Amino acid sequence: MPTLETTTSVDSALGPLEGSELPDFTTAAYKDAYSRINAIVIEGEQEAHDNYMSLGTLLPDQAEELGRLARMELKHMKGFTACANNLGVTADMPFAQEFFSPLRNNFQAALKDGKVVTCLLIQALLIEAFAISAYHIYIPVADPFARKITEGVVKDEYTHLNYGQEWLKAHLEESRAELEQANRDNLPHVRRMLDRVAADAAVLHMEKEDLIEDFLIAYQDALTDIGFTPREIARMAAAALLG
């Protein structure tokens, strides 16, 4: 059987696997990076709450369900606030608010114009996929307290991603053009957000390459379920890869 031994030594190759060991949660460098990452998570949950409440005004017959999703996001926000307290870190909220501003501005503009499809793409697909991927990558390197909380949250977020998927699937033909435009307008923002957070994420042992691929897998899964073909999806997703 061909073997990698001659191109990559197995011993050195196994190093990085063990290299996903936990970071030292007590260092100043860790806490400094955590203050921004944690703030992004808290702000993300707050934005998600506000966005689902706003979506309820565009989809009054779904307002009850959307209110339920919004309340889950607030619960998550409290959980992540507790994670910061547990480590003795103060979340850098002004940084996080500014971090989310491009997506927030686009969401608000779409909301004003009554564009349900764009609002759903931003919140229920992009932000949820972003959150799911970040939580997946975070869980193996989280402190035990945060790990437990994040594991609970990630299960909820799948149901939120699913909500957007189901609505868009049911309305695909009339939504297609707006979805593609909203993808072009917003996916590059997600890429820039991932780039901005990469250095801090690395301190937490979360790698940018992992984050991007995981995000795209979650996003592509959603687009597949909605009814796009693999080629359409690859083309749409390229906006995130090329930035």
Place this chain on the structure above:
Amino acid sequence: MFGLIGHSTSFESARNLARSLGFEEYADGDLDMWCSAPPQLVERISVTSPTGQCIEGAYIDSVFVPEMLSRFKTAKRKVLNAMELAQKNGIDITALGGFTSIIFEDFKLLREQQVRATTLDWQRFTTGNTHTAWVICRQVEANAPQLGIDLRRAKVAVVGATGDIGSAVCRWLSQRTGVQELLLVARRPQPLADLQQELGGGRILSLEDAMAEADVVVWVASLAQASSIDPGRLRRPCLMIDGGYPKNLDTKAAGEGIHVLKGGIVEFGSDIGWQMMEAAEMANPQRQMFACFAEAMLLEFEGLRTNFSWGRNNITLEKMDLIGAASLRHGFQALGLEHPAPVPSFSST
């Protein structure tokens, strides 16, 4: 449904393939972009056996390229994500092609069963090595006589003898084919000694010494070692079965009387109507494919949706018989020499 997980042979060919398939954005991306790109289900395939049975399958490109081998985490992620995609698509039996199974084994990915929300079900995957080993043995048996090599009097060197495919080939050649002598070549002494004991024979040699004595060479090791082949020291005629990956032994060992055959490749009896084997640079991409891919098809045809080839050194002669019979029944043929040299007159006397 069967699945095939494959990848391009180089970053350059991957970009060309992306362009030809209409994925322009990917074609223009750099290696870093490809490292972050998720696997793609690029093609759906249906295959009809001479028995009339028709099966459906899918080809998944893991978006891995050999240039990523030095990036351990990337390579590992590509394989696991491609396997997850296969499972999420409900594929019952998927072959791990090219470097996929090598990365899986060497990086010990059995420890990584949980991929996000998916628990990988190992029963759904096969390395395809049983069929590959069987095909390589057929290639030895069918092509050596065409070159005037009488296997009962021949020395057959197996380079990479202690690997999964190599050890299976040794077992078959010693017990079924009855070659005069097996020359066992591998890097680590202890597994070699164990193999020799299990076979009850075979001579352990260095690569260089084995090359000088062998009438037939079965190459199932990494090509990195092939640079040490000195074609001037090879016997003539010499049949070389290139069962390594990627297959470029013909560039290392060429010359009058040296016949290099791509090992572990099968040809289906009719055109399949797919695009992906062009990426694998097959001579007849509509019909030829890696035997490991064909194993997933055979398991689907036979209703054996299980990890038929799994782990190392689990390939028995009985399993080779079973997959070999299925291979013949469903219209696959081991690749042979196109223009074998005329048999020297002394062999017919």
